[in-house]
Amino acid sequence: MPSENDTIFAKIIRREIPADIVYEDDLALAFKDVNPQAPVHILVIPKQPIPQLSAAVPEDHRVLGHLLLTVKRVAEQVGLTQGYRVVINNGQDAGQSVDHLHLHILGGRSLQWPPG
Incomplete structure (x- = not known):
């Protein structure tokens, strides 16, 4: 199992692996999924590595909130006006x-529920 600094996403952040980046700021990076x-x-990821949501700590509240606002910004940017998941x-x-x-962020078609 790779360390949190050696995941594919960490490598994308460091530009060691190419990605189709659609948004970036100091805290987050958003790029198209290679298997849509x-x-x-x-995908919207924090630049600060957090292995999974259940590993987040209270001090991560700023980046966690920022990720949700980034989702909103990216969805608007790519024209998901009819909704998204x-x-x-x-x-x-x-x-x-x-x-x-x-x-x-999933969209561009009607999504069914339950998802899986």
Whole structure:
């Protein structure tokens, strides 16, 4: 298992691996998912490594709030005016495949419920 500084997302942040980046600021990075599950599928990640949501601590409140506001900004930027879904997978049983907190923005089509 890679360390939190050696995940694929950490490598994207450091520009060691290319990504189709759609937004970046001091705290967050957003890029298109390489295996999209909807016409629009963007990942929003904190630059500060947090392995998963359940590993967040009270001191992470600023970056956690910022991630949600970044989702809103990116969704507007890419034209998701009819709605979108935000997903956070927490842990292996939830389908989390990279040990770096990430929020999925899914949209561009009607999404069904329940999701899976």
